[in-house]
Amino acid sequence: MIEARGLSKVFGTAWALRELDLVVAQGELVALLGANGAGKTTTINLFLGFLQPSSGVALVNGQDVHKAPLASKRELAYIPEQVALYPMLTGLENLEFFTALAGHTDYTKAQLGEFLERAGLAPAAIERRAGTYSKGMRQKVGIAAAMAKRATTFLLDEPLSGLDPKAANEFSTTLRNLKHEGAAILMATHDIFRAKEVASRIGMMKAGRLVDQIDSASLGHAELEAVYLEHMRDDAATVTARAS
Ligand SMILES: Nc1ncnc2c1ncn2[C@@H]1O[C@H](COP(=O)(O)OP(=O)(O)OP(=O)(O)O)[C@@H](O)[C@H]1O
Ligand SMILES: [Mg+2]
Missing domain, CATH: 3.40.50.300 (P-loop containing nucleotide triphosphate hydrolases)
Structure with a gap:
């Protein structure tokens, strides 16, 4: 609440x-x-x-x-207007990094990929470097990170x-x-x-x-x-x- x-x-x-x-x-x-x-x-x-x-x-x-x-x-999860990602890491690697920072080091790559898919990121984009992402794709990684954090x-x-x-x-x-x-x-x-x-x-x-x-x-x-x-x-x- x-x-x-x-x-x-x-x-x-x-x-x-x-x-x-x-x-x-x-x-x-x-x-x-x-x-x-x-x-x-x-x-x-x-x-x-x-x-x-x-x-x-x-x-x-x-x-x-x-x-x-x-x-x-x-x-609590916060999604700003511009979600900042590490451009040299893939979407999946970014998510792995941010969820580890939030204290969740137990997710498998498959589970992290599922969060990205649930957030609406196209499967083909998941293993691509985030530097090639559009704004909407970066927002979706932000949503996935919030879900992986089990934010309420x-x-x-x-x-x-x-x-x-x-x-x-x-x-x-x-x-x-x-x-x-x-x-x-x-x-x-x-x-x-x-x-x-x-x-x-x-x-x-x-x-x-x-x-x-x-x-x-x-x-x-x-x-x-x-x-x-x-x-x-x-x-x-x-x-x-x-x-x-
Ligand atoms: N750090 C600050 N120092 C001084 N004034 C500030 C500061 N942050 C915000 N303000 C002032 O507080 C008021 C509210 O700003 P706020 O950023 O909350 O508006 P907003 O509704 O988010 O606007 P926008 O739609 O442009 O994003 C404005 O008058 C702004 O100038
Ligand atoms: Mg504002």
């Missing part, structure tokens, strides 16, 4: 995140939408322990990220950006599968369409505040976009909840 209670971050005099209360339960995927600078990455970085909260708490699987940095990360909780910061429609579709399917297997997933994205496809709930952020949370099954794509644009209007700064 991912949980924020009154979580805030101030840089200088500016609130990057203001009193966030949020729960992402196991089996749920929450997508955070919001303009550039709305506080999405700040939120994720607070859950990762990369930033210290100015006030409030960030909890991962019941552990306070700030007080228990190691315990909170044990079952996922933080994703714009994992879909720059993926072609087919790769984004495959990535979305993988995320839905992880959700159905019981993972708790928090994903920052600018892609309203994909957010609607994969998320249980959509959170809308504006100027450091979570201004709305919407059950993604309750609205169509066009309605969702209309609600988003309404929140992002310059004069809608004081909107804190949707009237419904």
